[in-house]
Amino acid sequence: MTLTSSEVETKPFEGQKPGTSGLRKNVKVFQQGNYTENFIQCTLDALGEKLAGSTLVVGGDGRFFGKEAVGIIVQMAAANGVSKLLIGQNGILSTPAVSCVIRKYGTDGGIILTASHNPGGPNGDFGIKFNIANGGPAPSGVTDKIFELSKSITKYKICKDLNVDLSKLDTHDFTVDGRKFTVQVIDSVEDYCGLMKEIFDFGAIKELLTGPSALNITLNALHGVMGPYVKRIVCQELGAPETSAVNCVTLPDFGGGHPDPNLTYAAELVDEMKKGNHGFGAAFDGDGDRNMILGKNAFFITPSDSLAVIAANMECIPYFKKTGVRGYARSMPTAGAVDRVAKALGKEIFEVPTGWKFFGNLMDAGRLSLCGEESFGTGSDHIREKDGLWAVLAWLSILANRKQSVEGIVQDHWKKFGRNVFTRYDYEEVDSAPADKMMAKLNDLVGDPSFVGKSFSHGDKVYKVALADNFEYTDPIDGSVTKKQGIRIVFEDGSRIVFRLSGTGSSGATIRMYIDSYESDQAKLNGDAQEMLKPLVEIALQISQLRELTGREKPTVIT
């Protein structure tokens, strides 16, 4: 088909600044005339001279407004000289699958339509994320450029007559302004499934799930994008019964829920696991990059521990036998359990700011094999995104190999390395002004040299400040410096209090308070985390004056 594109005049919108992971706003904001088009134009323009003739991957988590956005991207890519788009069937691709497809076909990048764990539907959130040619989230240099362009945009290019049926696997060729333009609709799961088969021993996992003493598992997709991946990979390929796949129909509003795999929003999984019928349970977020893992009777593994356990059991995963173990990394607020494994194994360990984009350079440089965040993100250098199902398959590999329960494996880990007890308090939808004020006061406090050495107490516990700062990171590969990544107060016994404002919310502010303490006394290893951390929580609330400044007595979510 031969088509001609046109230019449409537009005006800048305020606030098109990508946060921790893409631009996230209420659906209504994206639905405003030209809003989505402006952002897409700036994203394409940020590719610079790589744009003409490029190949890009497009897909998303199936949330409301996703299909419309894919339609806009197709029309604008055609008009902007992109030569080919690889699009997931019906616009569906998980975030890890996009990263996988970008890398497998060596494309110039990809656009992901997701607001990840934020609720969806007509009143929920939408989001757009750009990934670069290594398959990872665009680094700040690129997102800053997009934001700068968004402030002065005057027109965008679009080919309004170009429409593609995304429901069938097919390749469509067009001639647009005399150039060839191709859209290939690809299977949403196929390439990703192939990669998982290369990484894991599917035979061993299948034996675990179907053999004589088959492990009964339950995987809850929270009606996000993971449904088709769980059904195809875990049920069809690995033999788990269909009943293992719960909430595995992708819905545009995620069934009205909050597709965030934590103890609050994945309560359905927690309740099911409490019944004691399953030896392993997991939930995923909307776009499939996060995971929460539970053992029998809802035994909860903190993401920081999950990372450390995988780090200590890399030999259970064939991929790492091939590549070797290069190094480990975690985000700054993540508890330091993995650091202890790295030390024991003599591997490098990196501490980066929050957000997966900071791991990419280290992986590309061959210095990082496994990394994670306390926010239920775990992954390796097989792609450049965190990967929910990969984490589940990693755990199943460990279970198949060690022939122990989830809890047994974690207990053994604590006995060997000690336990990093961790909790995170989220205060969602706080007014921005008091939240900013609190952070500014904390910034002043940690900037004052006399703060170091001060003691704080609660009950009979006394903590003395050893280090306090606003975390700053220098990328060891490209030397780029990222400042103000969170207030960090470290006490003499190694316990930590961290405060940050979320960069993924769409309205108001979300304050995150992270508390982390180390316990090596064998008699105390199995204590309740909330009980164990109570004194530090109180001290953190005292120091920050969070309650006084925000008026919030209790957090929205405790992990």
Ligand code: VG1
């Ligand atoms: C949160 C998490 C962070 C994660 C990010 C994206 O960011 O804390 O660890 O990388 O979400 O995850 P913030 O700025 O709200 O704390 V996803 O699954 O929402 O793409």
Ligand code: CO
């Ligand atoms: Co996500």
